[in-house]
Amino acid sequence: MNCPFLKETRVRSCSAAPVRMQIRNGLETMGLERCSTPAHTECVVYREHPEAAQAGECGACPHLQERLVQFCSVAPVTKFVPYSEASLSRCGDGAYEYCSLYLNFAQPGLSSVHSGDERDPVVEGIRVPRRLYYAPNHMWLDVRENGACHVGIDGLLARALKNISEITFATAKGVRRPSAALTLDGVTWPVTFPNPMLISGANLYLRRHPERLAEDPYGEGWLFEGWEAPSAKVREGLLNGAQAVAWMGQEAQRLTEFVHGCTARCEASLGPLMNDGGVAVADLAGQMQREELLRLLNEFFAPHAAWAQT
Ligand code: SF4
Ligand code: SF4
Known part of the structure; x- marks a missing residue:
């Protein structure tokens, strides 16, 4: 389309x-x-x-x-x-939903089923678009019938790391695992999609506007685009649909428990991390000490993350 x-x-x-x-x-x-x-x-x-x-x-x-x-x-x-x-550009297939001009003019979040909208499941305030596949380190994959792929970070990672000041794209074009480095609060952290794909480009717009990664993680904040490579199974090991929604709920709960643990360790400084309902609030990273921040990143968003056991 x-x-x-x-x-x-x-x-x-x-x-x-x-x-x-x-x-x-x-x-x-x-x-x-x-x-x-x-x-x-x-x-x-x-x-x-x-x-x-x-x-x-x-x-x-x-x-x-x-x-x-x-x-x-x-x-x-x-x-x-x-x-x-x-027919080869993003205008001529489903990839147009990641074009910044399209997103600005169409505001698909208000109307399009395909781009994700208010009809998507929301877990603890985190939207989980149905069309996407999710990796255990909180990255998403959108793969279309023609093999066009986009990769980004999910709502939970975006919510925890609101204050991203710099994005460096580490992976060049070719069949590779898309990888970028996010800098926030003095810490640089790698985010790597677990499966290889044929990378055709990165969202260089984010270099000038890194804040869009967290503000619009499923739209303008996409990281890499490309194609499903014949030699690699780009969806392998990822969750989709109801399984993804259930997993996101477990992850939100796990994050809340993690923050409770932080509060117990540093009671004086971490009180504001919880909102009234005891659920972890946005921009956790901005309120944490460096050591706790690294623990958070390693626990939830490490490139080698595996599915949490329940
Ligand atoms: S400018 Fe127009 S009229 Fe002149 S040669 Fe070209 S096509 Fe013909
Ligand atoms: S809005 Fe973007 S995707 Fe749509 S026609 Fe214009 S440049 Fe192409």
């Missing part, structure tokens, strides 16, 4: 001109354009190239070419994309 903002139009150009120029349709309606009329014989360029003397349909210039192209109707600058390229 294509992005709803991807539109199509016809563009015309002159094959005889020394520089490829687009011929605007607006002039035609004003009666000033002669390329598509018998008046093309008066054109200097046409006279310099008489070899194609056979006039086209309705007396149009034989040098006049027309092709069908697509363009983004919400981009500030219009850029035409040939049909062949559109």
